[in-house]
Structure formats: structure tokens, C-alpha cells
Amino acid sequence: MTPMTSAPPPRPLLNRRLAEFGTTIFAEMSALALSTGAINLGQGFPDTDGPEEVREAAVRALRDGRGNQYPPGPGVPELRTAIAAHQERTYGLAYDPDTEVLVTAGATEAIAASLLALVEPGDEVIALEPYYDSYAASIALAGGKRVPVTLRPSTEGGFHLDLDELRAAVTDRTRLLLLNTPHNPTGTVLSREELAAIAAIAVERDLLVVTDEVYEHLVFDGEHVPLASFPGMRERTVTISSAGKTFSFTGWKVGWVTGSPALVAAVRSAKQFLTYVSAGPFQYAIAEALALPESYFTGLRDDLRAKRDLLAAGLTDAGLTVHRPAGTYFITTDIRSLGESDGFAFCRSLPERVGVVAIPNAVFYDHKDEGAPFVRFAFCKQVPVLEEAVARLKRL
Secondary structure, eight states, rough: OEEEEOOOOOOOOSSSTTTTTTTTTHHHHHOOOOHHTTTEEEEOOOSSSOHHHHHHHHHHHTTTTSSSSOOOOOOOOOHHHHHHHHHHHHHHOOOOOSEEEESHHHHHHHHHHHHHHHHHHHHEEEEESSHHHHHHHHHHHOOOEEEEEOOETTSSSSOOHHHHHHHHHHHTTTTEEESSSSSSTTTTOHHHHHHHHHHHHHHHHTOEEEOOEEEEEEOOSSOOOGGSSSSSGGEEEEEEESHHHHHHHHOOOEEEEOHHHHHHHHHHHTTTTTTTOOHHHHHHHHHHHHHHHHHHHHHHHHHHHHHHHHHHHHHHHHEEEOOOOOOOOEEEGGGGGGOOHHHHHHHHHHHHSEEEEEEEEEOSSSHHHTTEEEEEEEESSSSHHHHHHHHHHHOO
């Protein structure tokens, strides 16, 4: 008689590199906002559209048949030229639109394509913790090992980078530094001196750098300085930005990469097998958006600075410790001043308690204990929405 044998356990459906990543916290908290009728200050998207002339440019492109079929793989020439002009006009960085600019499906695809192109399995990738959640997933998909360097609260009220800790994190296995400034979620804007030190580390240790600069025009205190502008960095830096945060059309998903011809060619090699192309008519519209007068960019910054101050004052009045952001859409708060320490529990109860949704910063950390007491609120909303949120938060 043949002995009975047990069937092997079923193989998991999800690739093991993604096994640690479930549904994003943004989906969970947005669902809570819908089910409770709470004001959603969790996810970072505006509740109003951007400039009317930019929207009309998209409509015009649709009607004129521009971009309704596949656009060129690197992006439409008009947009690549506009991106290069923006970099030179704003930062004095000259890029060839044909060989040093690549259009992507938002900054998220640009980050994924860059890491897939430049990281070999086993390479170490240093990222500033807390970090945007797609970083960890993209590093995992590339087979890299993420090495977090933690930003910590400073006595001035924001978060700061320990440069000695960054230096110590670099090993012979380090391939790439993934840098985000202005920084989501803390709102930190790295200073010129900090960036110069980072550039020196990259040059000394022969590191590649990918910089996420999507909040480049949302700096309220200090200045944004691209890392690529420092000596020795242009040839080793992939600079990423996008239109979503600057022009309030987050659904259009128009991003871009600038860098040396070799780096851009490498990123394009990966990107072509992700979306290949996207956002055809919107590319023409963003080309026009990037040529808007300087008054548009200063007006956007001033408007968001006022909203930051409104929400920061309300969060302080509600009893939270506010870490005042120098840039971005977000304010990080410390809930320990309310006698609480678990950001997940706090955010899951907040919609029922006061009718407001926020995001627990711990989701952006490898070291969960470091992020446990911090909670992020977005202020890229209309003033009446923020005023109502502040009134509700007073019930804390």
C-alpha cells in the first residue's frame, strides 16, 4: 500500500520582495474618511485644481490631436525643452533636452525606474528616514538593501540630519543615496551646508545619488538647492521632480528625470518597460505651465505658507507639539503632549473622536519605535476646510 504523503504548502502568490508591503495606509485612512465623513488631512493632494490656463492647454491639446496617441518614449519635445529651460532659469543647471531629460508617469515611476536601473541585487541604498513609502518598495523590487539614516527632532522645532550618522552608514556595499528635500513627511529643507557635506561624501565614496525634489517650489523657510549643482555631482545625480505638487494637477501624473546622458539612458531602459509612455496631452499642458511667470510660483508658496501657519496654530491650540515644516504640504506633530504614544491607534480613532483624518508617521520608518509618536497632517486644502478641521481638533 502506497503511504499517504502530504501536499506541499501552497506557494505564496505575492513576490517575496513585496511580502512586507500590504495595502498602503493612505487607502485605509481615506476609507475611514469616507465612512465617517471626516475631513481628510491624510493624503497629500489639493482640493482645488491648478491654473485655469494650464487646464485649458490640456483641453486644447486634446482637441488638436496632440498626444492622443503614443507620445515619444522620452517625452514630447516641447515638455523636455521646457524642463531644461526651467532647470537653467531656476538653478543655473544646463541640460540637453534630447539626451538629459526623461518624462515619466509622475515622480513615483521616476523613482522606481531609477532604482531598477541603477541598483543590483545586494547593493545597499541609503535613504533618509522617515521616507515616502514607495522608496522601500522600489528598493525591494530592485533587490537592494535599504539602509535608513534617521532624521530626528531638533531643538528649533523641525527635524535634522546627523551627518556623522550618514557617513557611518556608508559601506563598501553602498551603491546609492536616495535623498528627498524638501522632505516628506517632516518638511525638512536641507541647507546648502548640509548638501555640500552630502555631496562631499558622495564624491569621496563614489556613490550615485537619486534626489526627489517634487516639493522644490514649496519652500517657506530657507531655500531649495539641487544637489546636482554641487561640484562633482552633476555626473552622478539623477534629479527627479514632477508637476503634481507645483501645479495642483496630481492626477495627471507628469514627472521627469534630469541627469547626464549615461544616467538618463539607464533610467530610460527601465522606464520603457514600466509605462513606456503616459499622459500625452497633459505633457503639452505642463510644458506651458513650466513657462508661467515667477509670480505664479511665489503666489503658490505664499498661499501654502499661510495655510501652514493656520493649521500649525490650530494643532498647537489642540495640545499637539508641532514640528514646524520649512517646506512641503505637511506638518508633523508629536502626540505625547496629549498623553498618547501610539500614532496608529491615535489616527485610527481620530475620525470618530473629532472627524479629522491624519497619517501615522511610523509607516514611513523602518525603526517603528522612532516614528511611533509622530502624526502627519496635510495643509494643501482650502482655507474653510482647514478652519473647520481646526475647530474640530479643539475637541481633543
